[in-house]
Amino acid sequence: MKNYLRVLLLAAGPGLLAPAGTALAQTSAPRAELVTQTTGTMPLTLQQAIEYAIKNKSSLLATRLGEQTAAARVGEIRAAGLPQVNVAANLADNFKLQKSLVDFGALGGGSSATQLSAADINAAQNGQTVNLKTVTVASDPVPPQAFAFGLQYAGNTSASVSQLLFDGSYLIGLKAAKVYTELAKKQTQQAEIDVVEQVSKAYYSTLVARARLALLARNVQRLDTVLYQTNQTFKAGFAEKLDVDRLRVQRNNLVVEQQKAQRLTELSVALLKFQMGLPQSQAVQLSDSLGAAVVDAGALRQRLGGANFANGGGVNGLGAVPAAPTPAGTTPDQNRQDQQTALSGGRTDQINAAFNYNNRIEFSTLETQQALAGLDLANRRAGAYPRLLATAAYGFSGSAKNFGDLMAFRGPDSRAANGFPNQNWFGFGNVGLSLQVPVFDGFRRRYQVQQARVQQQTLERGFETLRQSIDLQDAQSRTTLINALDVLDNQKANLDLAADVARVTRIKFNAGVGSNLEVITAETELRSAQTNYYGAVYDVLVAKVDRDKATGELYNQAKK
Template identity: 25%
Template sequence: MTAVLTTVAGSAPAQQGAAAGGPAFTLEQCVQYALRNQTNVVNARLSRQMSTEKIRETRGKLLPHANVTGNFTDNLKLQTSLIPDFTGDPNNKIPVQFGTKYSSGVTGEVTQTLINSDYFLGLKAAKVYDELAVRDYQRTAIDTRVQVSVAYFNVLVSQESIRLVDANLAQFGKTLKDTRARYDEGVGERIDVDRIQTSFNNVETQRANLQRQLDYTYDVLKFQMGMPVDSAITLTEDIRSFTDDMPDSMNYKFMDRPEYAMQRVQVELDRLNLKSKKLEIIPTLNAFVNYGFNWFSEDFGDLYKKGFGTSALGVRLTWPIFTGTERIYAARQREITLQQSQNSLNYLAQQIQLEVRNNWTQYRNNLASLNTQQKNMELTQGVYDRVVLKYEEGVATSLDVLSADSELKTAQNDYINALINTLISKVQLDQAMGKIKAE
């Protein structure tokens, strides 16, 4: 197929359209530009940075925590208590009030976690989340590669369409000129001139439409790259650059697909969630040390004249011995979730295999169609050339020329459609087999 494509695409210009004159880009350069500037990729990169900060946040929980607590109280009415009259009748209760009208205190405390299963599991989970963010970035980058490649191919195919139409215009222009000359000399008919002029006008309109379509494909390419749409860009490659390296086998590993890696990470996260729930029975042990001052006074102005220090050092143990049955059933739910994730992983492996087979079939069908349509286009081109020659010799009519031209246009359109379908299906096959990498 490569040799045939060379004869058709070899003379295609490297650049056509209103976007000419901008910086030159190969496909790989377009992809690299997109990986730096495309919004989805930039956001995926930011998510990757966020996961790094999440790990640091989790690590920070293992460091000592210090806080200061302050309070001020105005006892508008002190609470009254009844105490026995120890100086007289013990059965007689005397109302008394303890405390002062104003009180204030400030305490600083430092705590350090000694045992807490959630902290250490959380640190491991944060690393798994980081891997998930990496895989998500890879998937986004691969999708961007595919989108940029498809947009790039659409531009090249639009250029090829214009090249073929320009060739038709040149052929028709010569035929129209010769027909008008014969009519002016009195050896031709006006009806032949009008027929060929009508067809020539249609080709000119088609050329203008294709030019507008080409301009739009450039805009789509720049959008997929993350480049301002009003920028100028030049493509340095042609169709032939991408038809010499067609896959000829289905050698692949479904583990190379980022989707599979992401699902495998999800299984690990669900396993950690289950483990976290089961380890809730483990006690939490914290060490603490604090120091503070308390102030008391009946008059607000004298409140902070004299303070009383206080300090404590100790450990605090929390052991959830029994919390009902909710932990048991919550753990069972997480076991089910883990099993679902594992089932999804197995299902995804089968789905990838089926997707590869489907894309392989589509690619082979499109490739066979491209070879056929290319041969058909060459054959109809030969038929057209012979009919024009006969027309110039006077042994064919203008209707024969128009009929041959119609068949040539149909063959060219079929070729263009087969060409873009083959290129796109090749990219989709590479993506399905995990051969397209993020970087």
């Protein structure tokens, strides 16, 4: 992104000019309220642009949906510990009843008969009472017979309740839910930091592009004045037509550069709107000035601890920068050594002691991921713990020969026309405890624990890599910023010299003691110096944003 913005700013060529002697100093502008209008021109400070982007950038909105997903996931985990209630109903048409073989012979076998003897007959003829006896008559064995149980139509309805009493995985899951929510928030914060960086660089790009475009218009106006004066001198016979033609060629080139700069400025504004999530149709007016956006180079060098106090004086000229106060107990030689260490990309003991890795959201996110990995390992181990649930169920079941009879719902008090009970629905209920004890799972849990432990060790190794990466970014951003400040000082000095040379050359030409070619050469060099100066200004601004991001201060500054 930085390279793209750099090309965007410098593609206009040497025609984009800056006024000599522009004072650039850091000023603290009051925080303005976010403008939410959608019609007319929207006044926009950098702070407002950042706030609007954080609230409206589509990529951030999508990231925040991840937070909602995390919250829903937490609710899902907690729901497992609440009572689980289920209601079920079932109707079935057993159009072909299942039959089972039944051995009826095993129920008693044989047949019964009444035995009548001659003595019983004689006794009956004599008027005596005779009690006949029943005897069992042996019969042939009967094979098992097919028998259908139940009726064609059947139904049941029930309600069941279960309550988790103990589950080690559930308790660990509750802890992991909170950590998971924190991780989602940190991922959103990481996305917000990226948006702040993109919006800041795009805003500075637009500031520089507009400043160049405005100055280019003034340069065209000044060149028109020189061209008019030269043309009048030519008409009076004191200049050659070649001098007028040279100025016209230069003016034509400058107008072309102005048109290119206009289109590039429009493109930079479109990029800013895109980074903000602002509709392209919305007109904006940048409220911050370019001078207020550039930090004081001398003071910034002192904070970095890498200034060369013999050269350079910040944006206000080449005067000496006040020396930084020497900390107590630090010799001047040690102070200079620390400055050289910082300038070379190293970190002095004082800076190192003050640097907090937790200021970087990446480090904090990795810590959260490590905590999740630890909970995942504990969860795998908890899979060996028993699981205890309390259960209860109550319902009704019924059956009938036809569907209408089934839906009659006759209870225990129901009677048929002949007075016999004809109940067809019967209630049932149960309560109990369910204990599940894992005994052997083919070493599946053992390998899961190994994987979780390796994942945790991998994250631990990642801390050292991340620390080294942060150290490198810290040193690189410091060195880049110091170099950009040095280049800005040099380009400011070159701009002052080029402006003075162009001024003297114009005076000599107007006095008739200088040539037109000298004026054109001086103007060209001035425009080149101005272009280089604005490029250095943009580099300082981008380097400051990168520096704030490397130290973890970019997000905090955006929230101020």
